[in-house]
Amino acid sequence: MAQKTKGLYGGVRSFISALCCPKCGKEYDHLKIQHICECGGPLLAVYDMPQAGKHLSPELLKERPPNLWRYRELLPVLDAANIVSLGEGFTPLTPLPRLEERYGFGSLYLKDEGVIPTGTFKARGAAVGISKAKELGVRHIAMPTNGNAGAAWAAYAARAEIEAHIVMPEAAPLITRTECAAAGAKVLMVKGLISDCGKIIARAIASRGWYDASTLKEPYRIEGKKTMGYEIAEQLGWKIPDVIAYPTGGGVGIIGIYKALCEMRTLGWIGEKFPRLVAVQAEGCAPIVRAFEKNAGKSEFFPDSKTVAFGINVPKAFGDFLVLDGLYKTAGTAVSVTDGEIIESLKELASAEGEFVCPEGAAAFAGIKKLRAQNWIRADESVVLLNTGAGIKYPHTLNFDIPFCSLDGNI
């Protein structure tokens, strides 16, 4: 395996130099296992950007395989032998010409994260997170999950020969439980919410010393997610769009994209102007939208949250302040949509463009339609919409009455 990946990534190195807390600025050694800052903040990876820029360029990228490891200088894995990959990344950026015309966007693209191993964008965080955990000698990871993250981490952990301990609400989708169990993870269900699962995991980590793979409790999941930002820029020929809309639960995707934009600007790969980032939430769970409307720096717990888009049912995100910072710094916004709008948008994407997306992706589309109607997105503007997962993972979101035809029937 080591030899094989060397062929793909040989002669290429990571320029990670440290981990840094965005809250208090304290630095940590990336050669050791680290979780969160002593101030309680998450840790972000820092790179030697001048050196990275000398070794990697948009021109060089053209020679590399179409997966997220093409940005390896800007990813944290030091030794290529530790890369655990199922071929994730470089997902399609697909034009939506009919919807572009219907709603009068300058241009409209869907970044389709359904076309990735495990069927959701969680594969990116898991690929990089597990690779780095392997590099650090981790033998056991533990995490709570609403389903898709657990499925992705379980798959990559199996490939890395790391034992995964996963706790999920009983309401998590059946398929994600099956994915975890098939991968050989130790899975448990809880009659409760993801926050209840988190408490069980926290106790287990304290008593057993397992590696905490919860959202932003290790610094590398976000490094995997940020590659979505690099890919959007690369796929658009390094011309960034006016708006990027993201369905926002834990928010790691939007934080990652914002981090990628900052890095690409430092590298001189894109100009000074950033896309306006849009966090789309469900009306039944909109803590970021509420905080944004008050111009607040962090969100409040959103009680009794409920939405058909299970993946963005996160009443209080650990990284909320980073999401909000990204929205403010890019002159972006936050918008909420109803479950009815989500379902309508899901059907519209399928019937108009052949894109069968997950409910979260449909929420993002519903959000930009609203912003276009308000002229917050103008008629000449270019928009990239993130679909975070494959519609095929959600067999029960849409229900159709399919009629029967008799054997001798005519149609």
Added chain:
Amino acid sequence: MAQKTKGLYGGVRSFISALCCPKCGKEYDHLKIQHICECGGPLLAVYDMPQAGKHLSPELLKERPPNLWRYRELLPVLDAANIVSLGEGFTPLTPLPRLEERYGFGSLYLKDEGVIPTGTFKARGAAVGISKAKELGVRHIAMPTNGNAGAAWAAYAARAEIEAHIVMPEAAPLITRTECAAAGAKVLMVKGLISDCGKIIARAIASRGWYDASTLKEPYRIEGKKTMGYEIAEQLGWKIPDVIAYPTGGGVGIIGIYKALCEMRTLGWIGEKFPRLVAVQAEGCAPIVRAFEKNAGKSEFFPDSKTVAFGINVPKAFGDFLVLDGLYKTAGTAVSVTDGEIIESLKELASAEGEFVCPEGAAAFAGIKKLRAQNWIRADESVVLLNTGAGIKYPHTLNFDIPFCSLDGNI
């Protein structure tokens, strides 16, 4: 849309020159709608290979986007404006190092067709088939399906603004019905088999003049499927493997890969030696295996067929003679596996490699283990295994009893 795709494919043309019946050799005009030969055989696309070879080379391919349209000179669509794409193709070719070691293969790779729009390899045939139908001015397509092909053709038809008429057995997976209906296709269910659906479709085509998109009843689906063969060669640096194993139902995948091998040899991109092609079937539906064992040129209808791998439950394939020809010409073989072996192989791929495949992909793996045990595949040989779809499309194939943890429980 036309302008946008021009950017990607501009200056590139198709070198299709005719359609030809492999049974009787009669040629047909590719500028007109064609279905099957008057002798009853399927029609295959023929290209001006010397010209194609002048315009396309392995070196030039490096500059192109990672989807199947990179082989456009060898695909049938004349005008780039007619390309209907969701970003399909160039799926991962993933090493399986632990299983390679466990069973003693020289090398072992999985070509993962789960990482594609709609989650199965059917997207390739649908993308090329629908694009060409659009080019030919088709307004209505009709087809019987066991599920995944219908889902894929419905999605691409929606994108092409073509009306799709689809009939499927009531036993077809729920998610595929939902995909068809969401895409706006006219879907009907039948209390019967796919052969019953085929009869209903045949009557409708006769009375209404719809375009017959059934397997091998139009010449272009196979052109999409053949790109799997091109990709395997390109991804291995134009060094072909010793063995390619394919789960075989209708057989279009294996016919397509064999066609690609012949074309690549003509182009001089690969040498004279071909990989040995292996058709893997379920014991409950093994018409090709039975025919191969008798050294027959075609298969007999396999009565009362039954297998957990629904996608290869095809008791009599229209293209059986082409599948068998590919096996004979490459010194390949055909092998059947039990449902129990399929389920065990599914679990083994997930737990050893993190690859959650569809039952058909698991069957292919079960097949090569058997051939390795018989030393038909030798210890130093390289093997590529086709996984035709994502495991996440099959939420009920594996069943695990997941235990509960109480809210105050410790793990």
